[in-house]
Amino acid sequence: MWPLPDSDPFCVSSGAKIFATTESQFNNVTMNTPLNPNKALWEKGDFTRIAGTMRESGEALVRQLGITKGLRVLDLGCGDGTTAIPAAKLGADVLGVDIARNLVEAGNRRAREQGLTNCRFQEGDASNLEQLPDHSFDVVISIFGAMFAPKPFEVAKEMVRVTRRGGRIVMGNWIPNDPTLVAQILKISSNYTPPPPEGFVSPMTWGIEGNVIERFAGGGVPAEKISFARDTFTFNFAGPPSAYVDEFRKYYGPTMNAFEAAEKSGRAADLQRELEELFNRQNKSKDATSIPATFLRVTVAV
Secondary structure: OOOOOOOOOOOOOOOOOOOOOOHHHHHHHOOOOOOOOOHHHHHHHHHHHHHHHOHHHHHHHHHHHOOOOOOOOEEEEEOOOOHHHHHHHHOOEEEEEEEEEHHHHHHHHHHHHOOOOOEEEEEOOOOOOOOOOOOOOOEEEEEEEEEHOOOHHHHHHHHHHHHHEEEEEEEEEOOOOOOHHHHHHHHEEEEEOOOOOOOOHHHHHHHOHHHHHHHHHHHOOOOHHHEEEEEEHHHOOOOHHHHHHHHHHHHHHHHHHHHHHHHHHHOOOHHHHHHHHHHHOOOOOOOOOOEEEEEEEEEEEE
């Protein structure tokens, strides 16, 4: 097991888990409602601003997955549809599930705008997909999604449970200590955030092959049915790297948490400087921002 960092911007201490199933129930929730930090994290800011810089690589990745018309596809931790919508455009019947209500709304809006009647989004927790029947999907995709859910062994079991026999699970997971963008954002940010609570499991542990094998073994999948590959996801932003850092600071939950903590200790300028140096150093574009990031692509044969 990869050792946990002393602090982690993906961990928050408060939030708003809404135990509601209807619009009226949602609107009647009070501030005394039990809190779900993971839901709060991804409803914080506006992740669609970051997702908009990930579209090209999302589409390119989906084209590699052999998605064809009529396949039933689940996109778990789907955000606003960076991979769900491309899969639907290839003719699959796609369900996107995400814990963040605002991202589900954004995904349904994007699907409507693009006339995709074969793509819909709903709220759900990757560690408990009780609303989905067994063996109901041909392909389960989770690109930088389910890795952020708590209870990783339960996440693996649920992905296996909802996949039909003969189907596939494809995950994209960031890799701890990798020298490229996302792992380095986490490494830098962790120097500015408080320690996570006892029992917290870093999402980056999904980027270690041994952990992935162990977790899917708990779902009944033997190691020989799991394959790994290093792949690249590129973030493309129309402005300079410094402006892209500002997008992360204003709209991306984990980075927002890091800056909030840094501001309390008077170190926000230091965090801004470190991130700008990182983004400038890894930028491959001369007149905008284009930053490749390495991830672990996991394919599980069910």
